[in-house]
Amino acid sequence: MPRLEDCWFYHTFDFPNIGVIPGNWDLRGRVEAYLGHVHFAGKRVLELGTASGFLALEMEKRGADVVAFDIAENLLPDLVPHASHLPIHAMQLSDNDFYRRLRNSFHFAQEQFGGHATHVTGNIYDLAPSIGLVDVSTFGSILMHLRDPFLALANAARFTRETMIITDRNYETPEYHAMLRAGQPAPVAPMPSSWAFRGYRKLGKLLFGDEIFPSQSLGKPLEVPAMMFLPNIADPELKQKLNSWFAYSPLVLQRMLGILGFADCTLTYHTQKYFSGEELQMFTLVARRTEAQRSRIDGPYPW
Numbered sequence: 001m002p003r004l005e006d007c008w009f010y011h012t013f014d015f016p017n018i019g020v021i022p023g024n025w026d027l028r029g030r031v032e033a034y035l036g037h038v039h040f041a042g043k044r045v046l047e048l049g050t051a052s053g054f055l056a057l058e059m060e061k062r063g064a065d066v067v068a069f070d071i072a073e074n075l076l077p078d079l080v081p082h083a084s085h086l087p088i089h090a091m092q093l094s095d096n097d098f099y100r101r102l103r104n105s106f107h108f109a110q111e112q113f114g115g116h117a118t119h120v121t122g123n124i125y126d127l128a129p130s131i132g133l134v135d136v137s138t139f140g141s142i143l144m145h146l147r148d149p150f151l152a153l154a155n156a157a158r159f160t161r162e163t164m165i166i167t168d169r170n171y172e173t174p175e176y177h178a179m180l181r182a183g184q185p186a187p188v189a190p191m192p193s194s195w196a197f198r199g200y201r202k203l204g205k206l207l208f209g210d211e212i213f214p215s216q217s218l219g220k221p222l223e224v225p226a227m228m229f230l231p232n233i234a235d236p237e238l239k240q241k242l243n244s245w246f247a248y249s250p251l252v253l254q255r256m257l258g259i260l261g262f263a264d265c266t267l268t269y270h271t272q273k274y275f276s277g278e279e280l281q282m283f284t285l286v287a288r289r290t291e292a293q294r295s296r297i298d299g300p301y302p303w
């Protein structure tokens with residue numbers, strides 16, 4: 001087992017004989033919200049980007065058999081190749097020690113709690129068929145760090161029999177909120193949601209298609225299917241954020257999941273504790289398979 005001092009913890013843990021070791025995120029007590037209240041008993045789960053593996057342990061506790069995936073030692077993460085920070089970029093890319101310590105934290109935590117998750121490393125854009133089929137796949141706070149979120153989702157979709165879960169940041173910046181509402185008319189008084197109105201709306205849909213009565217008008221916040229490019233050369237803290245690519249509206253992810261055959265989506269919001277003490281807003285999308293699964297999971301894209 002790795003030594004505690006050789007670990008870097010992304011998640012906060014309360015270890016049996018050691019006590020609390022703080023990490024970047026403290027998800028303790030809020031796992032149900034983070035994972036969209038999905039039932040894991042008897043499910044085989046592929047967790048993409050396990051980091052210190054707190055969620056792998058929690059899903060196992062709830063009865064799942066977990067494959068915990070992370071980036072392979074010989075691969076580079078998707079860092080933003082910002083022209084004026086190329087030396088920093090190169091330094092970060094060569095900092096394998098960070099990822100070694102992160103992997104150590106996973107194995108340390110598994111050992112401490114007697115976890116059985118299989119730790120698989122590789123390329124999220126080219127998942128190995130040997131992982132095999134799973135019932136559920138999870139993308140916890142990883143899509144924001146990827147240059148090609150759709151390819152990563154498509155990779156997991158081909159392995160997933162039932163449910164895909166995405167948890168990501170619901171940014172509290174004016175820019176993000178402007179994106180969610182870009183080009184939308186100001187909200188009008190909430191429309192009634194009685195059975196008579198729902199029937200009327202269904203009829204409207206049948207006659208005129210989806211756009212006539214968008215579901216947002218039923219009291220949900222307005223939202224567009226958009227993603228925002230986060231790196232900004234005007235941001236003085238940019239060089240500390242070279243691993244952040246996109247902020248998503250839940251709707252853009254819902255559209256991607258629909259294309260991949262997971263059109264039945266549930267969206268929930270929650271807050272989680274960041275190490276600075278801040279409560280950060282997040283959303284979780286749970287998407288159920290609505291199209292039959294392809295018969296093969298190997299071969300070249302698009303499988």
Ligand SMILES: C[S@@+](CC[C@H](N)C(=O)[O-])C[C@H]1O[C@@H](n2cnc3c(N)ncnc32)[C@H](O)[C@@H]1O
Pocket residue numbers: 010025048049050051052055069070071072076077078122123124125139140141142145
């Ligand atoms: C922000 S952490 C999320 C941890 C955990 N899923 C959660 O929700 O608490 C992102 C994880 O994704 C991994 N990761 C980033 N880029 C990756 C890639 N290209 N392939 C596989 N894993 C990647 C990182 O190593 C890290 O463990």
